[in-house]
Structure formats: C-alpha cells, structure tokens
Amino acid sequence: MIFLTVLFLFVLIILAVTAIDAFLVIRFLSDIYSDFKGAPFVPVPYGVGRKMLELAGVGPDDVLFDLGCGDGRLLLMAVRDFGARRAVGYEVSPFPYLKALLRAMLWKKARNGRIKIYRRDLFSVDLDQATVVVLYLTEKLLERLKIKLQKELKPGVRIVTARYPINGWREEEKDNSAQFPIWLYRNRNLEK
Numbered sequence: 001m002i003f004l005t006v007l008f009l010f011v012l013i014i015l016a017v018t019a020i021d022a023f024l025v026i027r028f029l030s031d032i033y034s035d036f037k038g039a040p041f042v043p044v045p046y047g048v049g050r051k052m053l054e055l056a057g058v059g060p061d062d063v064l065f066d067l068g069c070g071d072g073r074l075l076l077m078a079v080r081d082f083g084a085r086r087a088v089g090y091e092v093s094p095f096p097y098l099k100a101l102l103r104a105m106l107w108k109k110a111r112n113g114r115i116k117i118y119r120r121d122l123f124s125v126d127l128d129q130a131t132v133v134v135l136y137l138t139e140k141l142l143e144r145l146k147i148k149l150q151k152e153l154k155p156g157v158r159i160v161t162a163r164y165p166i167n168g169w170r171e172e173e174k175d176n177s178a179q180f181p182i183w184l185y186r187n188r189n190l191e192k
C-alpha cells in the first residue's frame, strides 16, 4: 500500500514538473516570436493605459483597436471603464493571445460581443472600423506601421502611442503625467 502511494505521488510530481516545463517552454518561444515580429510582450502599466484612453477621449461611440493587444488589458478597460462600443485586439504571439482570450472569457460583457480578440499579424488587419487606435510598440514597428495607418484609417481617427512617438507626425497632445509619455494624433494633417 505504501509502495503504491509513493508511486502515485512520484507520478504526480513528474506530471506537474512536465506541465510546468511545457508552460515555460511555450512562454519562452512565444516571447521570442513576439520579439521576432517586432515588439516584446510587455503589458502597459495600468496607470499609463488609463491615461492613454483618457487622452483619446474614448466613449460610447468608439470602436477601439489595439494593434499588438498583449493580454488584452486595454480592451477590457476601454469597454468596462470608458464604455467603448466595441474593442478589438490583434495579437500575433500565442501566449499573450491565450491570456487575453481567457481574461475576456472571464468577464461577462466580453461574451456579448463587445470585445473581440484575434491571433493575427497587425499588418494584415483591416483598419476600416476603428475610431481609436492604441499602440504600445517599438519605434521601429511604429515606423513601419505609419504608412498603413495613414493609408487605411478614416479621417479624424485618434491614434494614441505610449512610450514612443510616431516620428514625423504632428501630435495633437502629449501627456507626461504617467510613468512614461503618451502622444495623441488625429488622422488629419499628420505630417509636420
């Protein structure tokens, strides 16, 4: 009997260690993939996120897009705390994508269609529906994305970036009150 109990515990420990290892490997590979695609998975601090949405003036008429949505925290905040009509996130990397899905599933308003999360490269996304775009990416990725934003966004759409500006664009406002700076742009007369 003692032998069987010890064996059972041993198998249990092996399974637990294997599961933890698998999780760490997936996380590690997912992080490498994020870096490879252009920006690491570093969720925006909540205070900065809130400021981004305030600066954009997110409200009930808005459809917010988060390009590279990480764990989906800005999507939830936009719908729950700012009453956005819809929030749509695109995330290329499996680990943050699953985290965002789980987070949205656990929150009931997400289930009635106000939050959508897709595992997609942000360069393949149709931006037609967006009224606000939030970005927490690298300077290099912003530089590449700039052309797509200008080409596809409707006039007047607000674009908010955290930590890095979009070089060459004229901002409507800049906020320095959070942990790092935030820029607000409006899709009209963007070039300096």
Ligand SMILES: C[S@@+](CC[C@H](N)C(=O)[O-])C[C@H]1O[C@@H](n2cnc3c(N)ncnc32)[C@H](O)[C@@H]1O
Pocket: 033, 034, 035, 037, 038, 039, 040, 041, 042, 043, 044, 066, 067, 068, 069, 070, 071, 072, 073, 074, 090, 091, 092, 093, 096, 120, 121, 122, 123, 135, 136, 137
């Ligand atoms: C700095 S995190 C920001 C996450 C989230 N927007 C936030 O503010 O908490 C950048 C995210 O962009 C994702 N990402 C990087 N390149 C991408 C691409 N080409 N398409 C979609 N997502 C991408 C990364 O996997 C990462 O989760």
